[in-house]
Amino acid sequence: MIHLLNISNLKKSYSEKQVLKGVNLNVKKGEILGFVGANGAGKTTTLNIITGMLDYESGVVEINGLNQTAGLDYKKQYFFIPDTVNVFKNVSGLDWIHFLMNLYEIEENNKLEEYVQVFQMQESIDKPIGTYSYGMLHKMSLIAAFTINPPIIIMDEPLNGLDPNAVVVFKDLIKSYVDQGGNCNLFNTSFGYRGKNLYYGCHFKRRQNYST
């Protein structure tokens, strides 16, 4: 069986400092994987390598059996939501989502409208993104991600800046999306959370990377 995401013996150094010392992890469809660890442990570095923003020294990084040499086919396997959503502030959220859908060659469908309602963005989706709050930016990104529905949705620090209620809503939405057949999620956070488990944990520790 091809794992949706396969990372094997991934190594990466910055100058002489080895940040990733052989990361191994596999993710199957329908799983939600969280990277948990302190600052500097290598979480964002791993995400940046998966998304092609950073090169790596050795190891295997594959999504659906494809690696970065597959070019655009590899990039269509994931949707990345960075920690800071920098978008063109003078366009509406809807225009921005359409722009992303066009890049992924996703035709217009009903899912967009459904997710706009699920995320309660009906009033604001047509307004300029510059008027959005931090939480609304994240919601817009999730609407785009869920509408495009790639094999993997990757999120960097998605809980940053969200109030406690918003955190609960966010987690419920992720779980609901996956439970309804959405593809797997991979996200990065500096802290675990108590209570209802959402994800399988992948713990990053400084000077010692391993997965559980």
Added chain:
Amino acid sequence: MKQFAILTKKETLQFIRELKIVWLPLAFIFLGITQPVVTYYLPYILEAFGGGQGIIIDSSMKDIAGNEILASTLESQFDQLGVIIIVISMMGVVQSDKANGMLGFILTRPVKVESYISSKIFSNYMFVAGSVALGYVVSYIYTNFLFTSIPFTSLIVALLFYLLWVLFVVSFTTMVSTFFNSQGVIALISIAVLLGIRMIVGLNPLLDRLNPASMSEYAKEALVFADIDMSVVWSVLITLLLSAIVMNFAKMWIANKKYNID
């Protein structure tokens, strides 16, 4: 090709929303008007301010041919202040995307680096070229009205040569914007190099053949002499080649992931 179209549309929308579509054409219209109007009214302006103070105004200034006035619009207005305005309007073309994370955001989508760079250069070139052409046409109208008419063929040939120079200006500035992270440095280097290569036109015939700024000189010659040496074809090809080379440098820089700002 589809990505190129999508990204070009995004860039165009950005020009509109940032009102660049208003101020850049206006700037070139102003530059276009300046030369014919100032040249025509200079004697009156000086007289109104108390006389020439020793300056001798040649009364035959009003008899200057229109093609010479338009050529001087290109040489003194567009080639100096015009180039500076183009560089300043474009210095953040890639740098701002690096700084605000947009470059990383775009390139983590199914987008080729070639599509990103070519859409940037194409949309900016079309916009800048349109603004320059608009300023040039306005200058022609004023020149036609205040001085003498200009043969249509000379007008068009000169514009085409000049737009080749503009292509190199746009491509070079985009490349510099890709390499550096500070808008000040980008502006300084771009202006220094572009004005520098413009200044050395005419010093050496061989160098002129290789110098993209010669296109501006050929534009001037097309207006003034209505005649161009056919060897200019080589210069045209070299300018196009150099423009393609700098675009490729920009693309390679990004493709090698040298764009991350720490």
